[in-house]
Amino acid sequence: MSSDAPKGACFLFAKSGTCRFGERCKFSHVQNAAGENQDIAAVPAATPPDQAASTSNKKRRLSHSSRRKSASKATIRPTHFDEYFAQYKGFTYDPSESIMLEFYRLCDHYRWDKENPKRKKARERLAVAMAKQFNDIYGTDVNDVNSWRKLCQVLAIDPIPEGLKACRKIVLDTHVNIVDLTDTETTGEAVVLFDSEKQLSEYTKATGKFYPLDEAHAGGLLKFLLRQILNPHLSHRGQGGRRPGRGRGRV
Known part of the structure; x- marks a missing residue:
């Protein structure tokens, strides 16, 4: 060899x-x-x-x-936010920023004032994208315990309750902006929790993070949460000072 x-x-x-x-x-x-x-x-x-x-x-x-x-x-699929902003040529969407802040930047980019029909149409389209994005993240079944547990996880609730009723109660007792709940998947930012309705209201007004209360594309879970805003007595809480047609996004 x-x-x-x-x-x-x-x-x-x-x-x-x-x-x-x-x-x-x-x-x-x-x-x-x-x-x-x-x-x-x-x-x-x-x-x-x-x-x-x-x-x-x-x-x-x-x-x-x-x-x-x-x-x-x-292999990452574009989000509904990506698809929404892709309609507007010449505008570069920054997914690390809140969807509402990016919308206001879009309005500045095109110089749309509040009464501009194009701005109103863009806001309607955004509402659809926000509802679909929420549905993708948390699901649509209001009776699905996994959806409520996902909300608990995002809200940093520890320990997370096992049962549906317990999860639902702890989420509904939390002061949080629904736009933030929708944003967190793309921005990577933790949602902000507030000690009172007043603090949440001030935050929402300062950031312009109002959620459309009557969005047709909202799934069952999102509609349930939005009903708590429209009818706060359902969860034994008072809203106070809500603007017609849109809510502060409180859960």
């Missing part, structure tokens, strides 16, 4: 770049001429062979990880 090692050279070293006999080996430690140990040869002489192998493996892992992330990004 022929060997790739030169005559008088250590066969183990030629094949692997290492030899367990070290300096006591009676054969010459000569690099394989065929280049079978190219990965080791590319590492500086001061780098131990096992470290070189570790470096090579790390590079492969990083490369594999990068490919996986790229593939993952390529």
